Amino acid sequence: MDTVDELADLAALLADRTRAAFCVALLDGRAWTAGELAAHAGVAASTTSEHLGRLVAGGLLAERRQGRHRYVQLANQQVAQLIEDLLAHAKPAAPRSGLRAASASAAMARARTCYDHFAGRLGVGITDAMTAKGYLSRTDGFALTDTGFAWLTGPLGADGPRLRATRRPLSRPCLDWTERRTHLAGAAGAHVRQHFQAQDWVRRIGTTRAVQVTPTGATALRDLLGLDVADLG
Known part of the structure; x- marks a missing residue:
């Protein structure tokens, strides 16, 4: 059942509208700050941090810090393909x-x-x-x-x-x-x-x-x- 659980966990990550909005926005290939994503999705900064943490932990996003800023982007090209394929279907x-x-x-x-x-x-x-x-x-x-x-x-x-x-x-x-x-x-x-x-x-x-x-x-x-x-x- 491990594979089934992994699939269910992945689906749960993308089932939330805010997290889905973040992933679609990041299809532009750029790294975004948490504040930029929050403004894009119209959610609070505290909510954004929680959602980004789940997406990073789930392997869909990668993060890096530059000075005081935290940037996130899609983890790799395979994740981008997954999001685009889901949109197509x-x-x-x-x-x-x-x-x-x-x-x-x-x-x-x-x-x-x-x-x-x-x-x-x-x-x-x-x-x-x-x-x-x-x-x-x-x-x-x-x-x-x-x-x-x-x-x-x-x-x-x-x-x-x-x-x-x-x-x-x-x-x-x-x-x-x-x-x-x-x-x-x-x-x-x-x-x-x-x-x-x-x-x-x-x-x-x-x-x-x-x-x-x-x-x-x-x-x-x-x-x-x-x-x-x-x-x-």
């Missing part, structure tokens, strides 16, 4: 009311980060374009082709040996919870996101996970992948 929420809420939801669906890679219509669009270019093969699994590896280490400037040496999969499908289709994750997906943001092709919108493609980025997407940003809606 959850019952779709009813459309949010109000112009501001609807605009925020639309921005998240259009383009966002999923821990360390792109998601939403942008993530799915990049994945489809890479497949059309022959950079990704989805015929038997989900694999970066030799041509795709050359593209990643050429125009996108990835360190080939370092990519090969990483313990995480080079390419992995991640089920997108808004599009209900797969987007690119793994080391390749992380490098695409990192490179796009470093080149200022994509910028974060405020403090959310939503991102927007810059005019320079729109040109780059068209030149590199034949992807028209207008098609993302």
